[in-house]
Amino acid sequence: VRLSQANLLGEPYEPGAFFDEMYEGTGTPRTHYRALAEQLAGLSAEEFEERRHAVGVSFLNQGIGFTVYGEDESLERIFPFDLIPRVIPRAEWDLLERGLVQRVRALNLFLADIYHRQRILADGRIPPGLVFGARQFRREMIGIDPPGGVYAHIAGVDLIRDADGRYLVLEDNLRVPSGASYMLENRAAMKRSFAQLFHEHGVLGIDHYPQELLAALRSVAPPSATAPTIVLLTPGVHNSAYFEHSFLARHMGIELVDGGDLLCHDDFVYMRTTQGLERVDVIYRRVDDEFLDPLAFKKDSLLGTPGLLNAYRAGNVTLANALGTGVADDKAVYKYVPEMIRYYLGEEPVLDNVPTYLAADERERGYILDHLDELVVKTVDGSGGYGMLIGPASTAAERERFRGQIQSDPRSFVAQPTISLSRMPIYVDEVRPAHIDLRPFVLSGSVTTVVPGGLTRAALRAGSLVVNSSQGGGSKDTWVLRS
Amino acid sequence: VLSRVADSLYWTARYIERAEDTSRLLHVNFHAMLDADSSDHGDSWRDLLLAVGREQLFREHGGEVTAPAVTEFLLWHPANPDSVAACVSRARANARGVREQLSSEMWEHLNRLHLYVSQRRGRGVIARPHDFLAQVRDGSQAFQGVTKATLPRGEAYEFLQLGAHLERADSAARILSVKQASLFEEAPEPVAAARMVHVLKCVGAMEAYRKHENDRLAALRVVRYLLLDRQAPRSVLFCLERCLAAIRSISGTSERPERAIGRIVAELSFADVGFDVAALLQRVLRAVDETAAEIASAYFTTRVILPGPYAQQQQQQQ
Numbered sequence: 001v002r003l004s005q006a007n008l009l010g011e012p013y014e015p016g017a018f019f020d021e022m023y024e025g026t027g028t029p030r031t032h033y034r035a036l037a038e039q040l041a042g043l044s045a046e047e048f049e050e051r052r053h054a055v056g057v058s059f060l061n062q063g064i065g066f067t068v069y070g071e072d073e074s075l076e077r078i079f080p081f082d083l084i085p086r087v088i089p090r091a092e093w094d095l096l097e098r099g100l101v102q103r104v105r106a107l108n109l110f111l112a113d114i115y116h117r118q119r120i121l122a123d124g125r126i127p128p129g130l131v132f133g134a135r136q137f138r139r140e141m142i143g144i145d146p147p148g149g150v151y152a153h154i155a156g157v158d159l160i161r162d163a164d165g166r167y168l169v170l171e172d173n174l175r176v177p178s179g180a181s182y183m184l185e186n187r188a189a190m191k192r193s194f195a196q197l198f199h200e201h202g203v204l205g206i207d208h209y210p211q212e213l214l215a216a217l218r219s220v221a222p223p224s225a226t227a228p229t230i231v232l233l234t235p236g237v238h239n240s241a242y243f244e245h246s247f248l249a250r251h252m253g254i255e256l257v258d259g260g261d262l263l264c265h266d267d268f269v270y271m272r273t274t275q276g277l278e279r280v281d282v283i284y285r286r287v288d289d290e291f292l293d294p295l296a297f298k299k300d301s302l303l304g305t306p307g308l309l310n311a312y313r314a315g316n317v318t319l320a321n322a323l324g325t326g327v328a329d330d331k332a333v334y335k336y337v338p339e340m341i342r343y344y345l346g347e348e349p350v351l352d353n354v355p356t357y358l359a360a361d362e363r364e365r366g367y368i369l370d371h372l373d374e375l376v377v378k379t380v381d382g383s384g385g386y387g388m389l390i391g392p393a394s395t396a397a398e399r400e401r402f403r404g405q406i407q408s409d410p411r412s413f414v415a416q417p418t419i420s421l422s423r424m425p426i427y428v429d430e431v432r433p434a435h436i437d438l439r440p441f442v443l444s445g446s447v448t449t450v451v452p453g454g455l456t457r458a459a460l461r462a463g464s465l466v467v468n469s470s471q472g473g474g475s476k477d478t479w480v481l482r483s
Numbered sequence: 484v485l486s487r488v489a490d491s492l493y494w495t496a497r498y499i500e501r502a503e504d505t506s507r508l509l510h511v512n513f514h515a516m517l518d519a520d521s522s523d524h525g526d527s528w529r530d531l532l533l534a535v536g537r538e539q540l541f542r543e544h545g546g547e548v549t550a551p552a553v554t555e556f557l558l559w560h561p562a563n564p565d566s567v568a569a570c571v572s573r574a575r576a577n578a579r580g581v582r583e584q585l586s587s588e589m590w591e592h593l594n595r596l597h598l599y600v601s602q603r604r605g606r607g608v609i610a611r612p613h614d615f616l617a618q619v620r621d622g623s624q625a626f627q628g629v630t631k632a633t634l635p636r637g638e639a640y641e642f643l644q645l646g647a648h649l650e651r652a653d654s655a656a657r658i659l660s661v662k663q664a665s666l667f668e669e670a671p672e673p674v675a676a677a678r679m680v681h682v683l684k685c686v687g688a689m690e691a692y693r694k695h696e697n698d699r700l701a702a703l704r705v706v707r708y709l710l711l712d713r714q715a716p717r718s719v720l721f722c723l724e725r726c727l728a729a730i731r732s733i734s735g736t737s738e739r740p741e742r743a744i745g746r747i748v749a750e751l752s753f754a755d756v757g758f759d760v761a762a763l764l765q766r767v768l769r770a771v772d773e774t775a776a777e778i779a780s781a782y783f784t785t786r787v788i789l790p791g792p793y794a795q796q797q798q799q800q801q
Binding site: 062063236237246247249250256257260261273274 | 484485486487488489576579580581582583587590591594595598638733782
């Protein structure tokens, strides 16, 4: 199929040096995009714009937004959404699913190991200094047995594709990953605007995500709780992901609480209700470790609940995710995840890592400092796309600033080659290619599962490689095909 | 439900009802002004301010009692904490904090109303506020209707009912206490009738009253109807009985809210034929305040939200 110029998709663009999700060559859609391309080609820009507007209005009416809420309510912005879906063929997804489950299982085994016997360190497979030196390593967790041995109940693993179309893992987000609600709202918006496309494509459903999550949370309740009370702990309405917290609580039918709603007494956690105190067994917490308990961590935290850590240590409440999972998504420890898979599972990794250089290693540091203009430099515990240096797009001054920081605190930095993220068309006034990634959500309870799909994020600014919503990224619906 | 949730639901309902009641007062007054025989323009605008309890605040900030000045003050003047815009905005802010407790339809109606109100400011609206006021009334009524149609009858529902009905009772009692004296004044038949119609419309009970009593209008009957009728959904007794029912099904750990409201409901239920209207209304208003205070101390814990570091700490993300 070669597309004409007189349609929505416009003049075909050159894939260039990037892997294009939709096109094999200039203007030739891949097999699994053919039906979509034909449908879109049948639309005029006006028709498309009309549906886009309708989605915008409905997001606005529903208050689907992500920014902060202060005195000035105009700060609430709706989540930018692109109406051209990303399509993943079944065979490709099966591979991803296998790779994701394998990876998260290994990461959970790693966490259990380093907070107990630390065999992997004793066997010399990971440098101990790297683990103990990680800011997110929590000594408080040593010897604690979370129910089912699960630490990272919810993982948001970021996948990208290199110039050959090979899937690579860019980051494992094991602390409080966001985005599942946008994945679900994007799907709902697409169903409203392009019902016809769903009939023709056979797209696997994702709407059961909240129930899967609830089942996972229920499966890790303390053994003493027969009918566990599960709550979602939010930092509050000012948090950028508050919409998601409220969304998930509503769809799981559980209470949304903030730190002040909870109270710890004799190592049990309760919530304050109009009928008195009610016991809480599982906390799906969307508050970072450091803010959870002012008695154990940041003393000035107003978001947490005093005594929570003791209740947790006593085994009377489950935290999901567990404390201290951040050590496993540390960007230096990340380098060793393939090693963890081999060590704990005796398998070869299904999904590869992006090559990573550790500034903590003297030889690799030398390489990083010599190649700052080619590499992407990241802080090891950063998230949200903050604190990054993208070498090829950087100024000399920025590079010098990072050089100084790397030399004075090498443990805090890693570098990776600049990956040419794959691209696909987005519609912003016209159709043009944009870089994308994919964040599927991996749930671990008594079993480890992934709902077929994820959040595809697109860098809306022309040429940008950063897809984080806090950095001007938007998102797309992600379709995993039935066949 | 959580104490914080109960607090927010109760105030969501109070604020949305307050926005509707203020809109209705403005609406009715604008229409009344168009009748040739109404000669008391300034007075009726001042009555409006008295009915919402903001006469003094208006004098501090507003100055002259004119239609545009009072309208602006009641619609969105920043100095008025009970302006329609402020009420809608606070209803929405409260709902946003407990969004998972509402049905998505409820939230969407409220959010749409908020977007509508926050996007329409201007002299055009003040000169011809009909559409704006109708939208606020519709938004509030749609929210309350959708609540009935979608929300399970649990505690969350009861707190919404409690807030809405307490606010409605308060509003009806205030209007009556501002206007009742004028109803009993000697006046030519058409003027007296217009006054009674005006009061009935301000409470939103004109059509209901006509169905109840299609006879000639009589001041005492109108007052009794607005205060004591058990079928009229906006009468004071009706609303207070609904509050009592809501409190009974919430049945927290304290009996004080029930006692506070039960006393006034009993008094109204057994009111003598020749009661002193003004004194009774004062007791109703006092009981409403007392009930509100008892509700707050029985069900909502005192919570202090500190600006600054608190909001900053909330901004973590991954």
